[in-house]
Amino acid sequence: MTKGYGDMRNGTMRIALFGANSGIAVATARAFAKTGARFVLVGRRAEPLEALAADLVVRGAKEAAVHVADLADLDALPTVAAGAWERLGGLDLALIAHGTLPDQTLLERDAVAARQAIEINFISPALLANALAPLFEGGRSGTIAVVSSVAGERGRRSNYVYGAAKGGLIRFLEGLRHRLAASGVQVLDIRPGFVSTAMTAHLKQGGPLWATPDRVADDIVRAVEKRRAVLHTPWFWAIIMAIVTALPRPIFHRTKF
Numbered sequence: 463m464t465k466g467y468g469d470m471r472n473g474t475m476r477i478a479l480f481g482a483n484s485g486i487a488v489a490t491a492r493a494f495a496k497t498g499a500r501f502v503l504v505g506r507r508a509e510p511l512e513a514l515a516a517d518l519v520v521r522g523a524k525e526a527a528v529h530v531a532d533l534a535d536l537d538a539l540p541t542v543a544a545g546a547w548e549r550l551g552g553l554d555l556a557l558i559a560h561g562t563l564p565d566q567t568l569l570e571r572d573a574v575a576a577r578q579a580i581e582i583n584f585i586s587p588a589l590l591a592n593a594l595a596p597l598f599e600g601g602r603s604g605t606i607a608v609v610s611s612v613a614g615e616r617g618r619r620s621n622y623v624y625g626a627a628k629g630g631l632i633r634f635l636e637g638l639r640h641r642l643a644a645s646g647v648q649v650l651d652i653r654p655g656f657v658s659t660a661m662t663a664h665l666k667q668g669g670p671l672w673a674t675p676d677r678v679a680d681d682i683v684r685a686v687e688k689r690r691a692v693l694h695t696p697w698f699w700a701i702i703m704a705i706v707t708a709l710p711r712p713i714f715h716r717t718k719f
Contacts, residue, residue: 475499476553478546480533480590481560483510485659486609486652486682489675490557493683495521502527502549504542505560525550533560533586534578543593552601555686556594558587558608563661569623576623583627588634591649595638598647605686606642607650608635612694614653615703620719639691650685651692654678655699 477494479487482503491501495518503511508530515526527549531542547553561583569576591606598604613621614628632651639649656662656672673696681695694700709717 475555476550477555477557478502478504478550478553480504480542480546480556480558480587482514483507484559484561484609485661485675486654486657486678487557487559488514489679490559490682491518491523492521493676493679494555495519495523495526498522498524500525500550502529502546504529504531504533504546506530506532533590534582536581536586536589539586539589540593543590543597547594547597553594553598553604555605555607556591556598557682558590558606560587561609561661563621564624566619566621566623579623580627580630583624584630584634588631591635591638595642595647599642599645602645603647605648605650605689606638607648607652607682607686609652609654610635612653612655612699612703616707616714618719648686648689648691650682650690652678652682652685653692653694653699653703655694655696655702 475494475497477499479491479501481487482491482505491514501515501518501523503515503526505511508528511528511530515528518526529545529549531538533539533542546556562579564575564579569579587608591608594606598606608631610631611628613625614632617625617629635649635651642649654673657678658667658672658674678695681693685693694703
């Protein structure tokens, strides 16, 4: 049976965070730590993972294990997924949160950088979700949650390589959700707008469209609880993207965002 909010409060959630050092993953982990959850934290750098593990235990987590792995190593992803599953004797929630926000102008002239951007923002999270799917499917419960982006909803001149990668990920999750529907496994597509994290530190921030990682994390917790399929976070991005995707092409091409 799928675990609900009552189980979260009882501290029975087993959670794997892939890309655990990302701002959204850290904030989400802290939100779930309050419920007494157990964690396995997967990421490339050991020191911040260990610091996060200690922080989560202080905040109420019953356990926080660390697993160092390079999620850009596509061949290793099935082993990474199986290792996280086995570490906690199964999972109730897998949050896939790794990715990069590359410079579009660089990607337009550097094919290697463009390929790497597509691999880390689409192929890696898709293959990881694909490796986790049969594990969750066998247990007929749980949640596979993946951070995509509102950028994947329409190609724009300012970030179309990144947007294409996220758009491919959105379509992949749609199909995976269809596949797993009969098993009762939730596939949650998380589409943030502008979030103040290390990944966006080079951008000019501030204003009503920017959100904190804590705000996004609260939305993720509620979306898991309510077993939603798609989460725009904060909520107003659903309206913004409905408008953006509905703009006729001649009008859209006059814009520069």
